[in-house]
Amino acid sequence: MASHLGGLSGAPVVRVESLVRRFGPRTILDGLSLDIERGEFVALLGRSGSGKSTLLRARADLDDKVSGSGRLETPDKKSVVFQDARLLPWKRVLENVVFGLDLPEAAERGRVALEEVGLSGRENAWPVELSGGEQQRVALARSLVRDPELLLADEPFGALDALTRLRMHDLLRQLCARHQPAVLLVTHDVDEAVTLADRVLVLDNGGIAADIAIDIPTPRDHGDRRFGEIRSQLLRHLGVETKPVLPV
Numbered sequence: 001m002a003s004h005l006g007g008l009s010g011a012p013v014v015r016v017e018s019l020v021r022r023f024g025p026r027t028i029l030d031g032l033s034l035d036i037e038r039g040e041f042v043a044l045l046g047r048s049g050s051g052k053s054t055l056l057r058a059r060a061d062l063d064d065k066v067s068g069s070g071r072l073e074t075p076d077k078k079s080v081v082f083q084d085a086r087l088l089p090w091k092r093v094l095e096n097v098v099f100g101l102d103l104p105e106a107a108e109r110g111r112v113a114l115e116e117v118g119l120s121g122r123e124n125a126w127p128v129e130l131s132g133g134e135q136q137r138v139a140l141a142r143s144l145v146r147d148p149e150l151l152l153a154d155e156p157f158g159a160l161d162a163l164t165r166l167r168m169h170d171l172l173r174q175l176c177a178r179h180q181p182a183v184l185l186v187t188h189d190v191d192e193a194v195t196l197a198d199r200v201l202v203l204d205n206g207g208i209a210a211d212i213a214i215d216i217p218t219p220r221d222h223g224d225r226r227f228g229e230i231r232s233q234l235l236r237h238l239g240v241e242t243k244p245v246l247p248v
């Protein structure tokens with residue numbers, strides 16, 4: 001699992017200070033500040049429309065559609081994973097993983113990355129021949145082969161069935177432990193956030209409404225008492241009340 005240890009060694013990987021972002025007259029992010037340390041795994045929860053994707057995709061430069069202010073620093077070496085794998089259908093799996101990677105050892109690195117995500121032997125398959133979960137594995141391999149300092153993930157497992165999602169949690173946890181990127185994961189799934197993250201943030205009213213360190217050793221058990229407490233705390237911040245289950 002990612003740890004905070006790397007954070008002792010220097011500046012944060014992501015620095016967001018008093019960030020304001022507006023679409024036309026609507027202010028979506030309203031003075032939001034946030035640091036992510038090297039190797040830290042941060043999950044971002046928030047109601048639909050609260051601005052999670054806007055934060056994840058925020059860029060330093062503004063344009064006609066987006067106005068705002070504040071400071072936003074992210075590393076050059078960053079990768080993004082979306083809900084859909086976005087593979088190039090006319091390229092084989094290995095070609096997708098190393099697409100645009102201009103290195104003599106690209107193919108070898110691509111093979112290693114595919115092995116890491118459990119897809120050895122599928123290098124020459126076409127994307128259409130893979131299941132949704134397998135395609136997301138390829139997307140993860142494509143991200144990690146670039147050795148990113150920051151991995152941005154926008155609901156990467158949202159389209160997968162529950163069992164595949166659990167398997168992907170295990171895989172992502174292992175990959176992050178090995179590669180130690182800083183991670184910003186947007187998710188609707190409170191359990192996913194508590195399972196994976198070092199820190200969970202709740203976005204509300206354009207700012208960080210809660211910032212909760214997850215003090216549970218990994219791998220984490222959903223049935224654990226502390227897991228349940230943190231889940232309830234987060235649900236309250238999201239405006240969902242949970243009632244304790246009374247013994248009968």
Ligand SMILES: Nc1ncnc2c1ncn2[C@@H]1O[C@H](COP(=O)(O)OP(=O)(O)OP(=O)(O)O)[C@@H](O)[C@H]1O
Pocket residue numbers: 023028046047048049050051052053054055065
């Ligand atoms: N390109 C855009 N132009 C105008 N408004 C936008 C644009 N992108 C997002 N918005 C608005 O900004 C608000 C925040 O959107 P965003 O996608 O960041 O929310 P979210 O928290 O990721 O939501 P969800 O959980 O439903 O994906 C929404 O009200 C949305 O309509």
